[in-house]
Amino acid sequence: MAMQRRFAVNHSDVFPAGVEMKGEVQPVADFNAPKREDGSRPQQLDKETGLPLWQVVVTDRDEEAGKNEAGVSVKIAARVQPVPPSPVEVTVPGMGSMTMRFIEFVGLTALPYVDDNGNRPRLAWSYKADDICAPGKADVATPARPDAGKAA
Template sequence: MAMPKRMSVPTEVVFPAGAYLKGGVEPVADFNAPQREDGSRPQQLDKDSGLPLWQVLVFDFDEDAGKKDSAVTVKIAARYQPVPPENKGPLPLTQVGFVGLTALAYIDDNGARPRIVWSFKAADICAPGQEAEREAELNKAAA
């Protein structure tokens, strides 16, 4: 069976009540690489594409989400820092969608009981409902 480790999933399946960005897009530090002279770390590169990795903190307001699952980090593999959509609401949270969102299940055995958790990675971030349009743009640019 040739089942991929990472499964493609639409944003609305992972975040049925919407995904809400807190803060901005930040580079993912590579803690396996040696520190630079100034003490900082280089940016981590995606193992599959070789592109730099960025991360965003997203809140999930789904009533069924557990306490540990109500805020998740989504990594984005992109050559340049992704730009989230403009926040047009009164709250400091921006509703977002993800282009090319994938999920990877793994076992977290750091707590009292092991549990299955998910790692999320995307190709880009966009306004909700614009995932298909943005994905078509990315595919056209890659061709």
């Protein structure tokens, strides 16, 4: 029998080599709700807390990650948009200097499900977190925002 609810996981267990944030924190559009007059979609609300859902897309830095795990989306339920840590300047041999934003998830949970959108079904994971912070700061920021994971 499959688990029917989320369970807590450590950031370091899911992402042992860390993650790099891609883009910005974005609101999750509610595709089940009717469109607004301007054609946009309202923001999806978390079923457990009633808080707005935000999405962060990260690149798994683990060399062993498969192609399906390289880009991972993690949702965050919060009254206000989570603020990521500042980017850092990194020098990559042969590519020069580039700006990267490394983050760590606070209060990370996972939910397994069967993804049957390909040639054959596979086990996939849905991730949700309470917040984001700079790597190594999750223990200090548990959670970093007082409203994380709590209904208004």
